[in-house]
Amino acid sequence: MKINYNKSEVFTIGISEVDSERIADAFNCKLGHFPMKYLGLPISYKRLSKEELSSSAGKVEKRLEVWKCNQLSHGGRSILINSSLTSIPMYTMGFYWLHEGTQKRLDTTRGRFFWEGVGNKKKYHMIKWETLAVPKEFGGIGFVDTRAMNKALLAKWIYKLDRGDNTLALEVLRKKYLGNNSFCQSKQKCTSQFWQGLEKAKEWYERGIKWKLGNGRKIRFWHDVWLGECSLKIRYPRLFRICRQQDWSVADLREVEWDLDLRRRLGIEEVAEWNELQEALDLVEFSEEVDDVVIWALEPSGNFSAKSLYRFMKTSGEVDIRMTNLWKMKLPLKIKIFLWMLWHDRVQTGEQLKIRKGKGSERCKYCGKLETRSHLFFNLTSLKLSGCGLELV
Secondary structure, X not given: OOOOHHHOEEOOOOOOHHXXXXXXXXXXXXXXXXXXXXXXXXXXXXXXXXXXXXXXXXXXXXXXXXXXXXXXXXXXXXXXXXXXXXXXXXXXXXXXXXXXXXXXXXXXXXXXXXXXXXXXXXXXXXXXXXXXXXXXXXXXOOOOOHHHHHHHHHHHHHHHHHHOOOOHHHHHHXXXXXXXXXXXXXXXXXXXXXXXXXXXXXXXXXXXXXXXXXXOOXXXXXXXXXXXXXXXXXXXXXXXXXXXXXXXXXXXXXXXXXXXXXXXOOOHHHHHHHHHHHHHHOOOOOOOOOOOEEEEOOOOOOOOOHHHHHHHHHOOOOOOHHHXXXXXXXXXXXXXXXXXXXXXXXXXXHHHHHHOOOOOOOEOOOOOOEOOHHHHHHHOOOOEOOOOXXXXX
């Protein structure tokens, strides 16, 4: 195997332009400039700009340029959105936190394709994208919310760091940022762009984990779930508010024999919490030779999955049984989507088009009444139209 110098580039850091050119000439290849592309990802020794990180949104837009699918129904477009357009930025979102501007471009591109296709003809967007990107069982169509998925994919890195995976990349990150601490204990400042993205996903990661106690060095006494089914700051909020050791680990407090440093004397309610906490701590068993083990509480297996965290973030109240039954029906997808739009009163009736300042009259062409959803799809199919000599059955 030989190196093809015509397809190779030399990248230099910390030397002058003249020396860089000299090195490139020595290898008889081009002098590259940062950011460079490695496995499709932009990489640079300094912070990447919004434009440099927006390449995934540009790929989605370019994909639409070569498609010939003007005749596709909403069902066909939804399949292409889920299988192709949404999958393009996934790889980048697994490494970088995408800026809000890039997220909006992704939403706009997918929303325009769903409502307008690939032609130049403008059509009404009857429902905003945020509603379409809600899981089907909660009333949406089930398109992927890339903001939530971005957090879920980055949280997987945090889980691997806390679990103790010994790959080279994770070992380097631990040595640089964590030491022997867990990710949630880290308070590093002036970190890399990649690490800052992980910090933004930390809030949701914390909601999905619990710890199996070992030596207690990686577990935060008050904030982490390790004794019971919720954190101690939620079970004993009065004690937490007056405790000066809010960020201490379990091991730190164990060394002082659970001696909490409180700001004031305890009242009646605080005493009750104190007694209950002491009874729980008396049952704690340590294992000095074993590290603490992180468990993913959103999966029965205890192992992390981005899907479980995404569904946890997108859960919005009770399941809509009517919509769940609709999506389970044995009907073509385009019919299901039409019925979904009909249920939400977003079919292009005269009333809806008038709200959007559309051209034409909002009156029914057959009887002159206001063309609403009920009038168009229910009244006209059951009543004999007076004055027009038609009967719809």
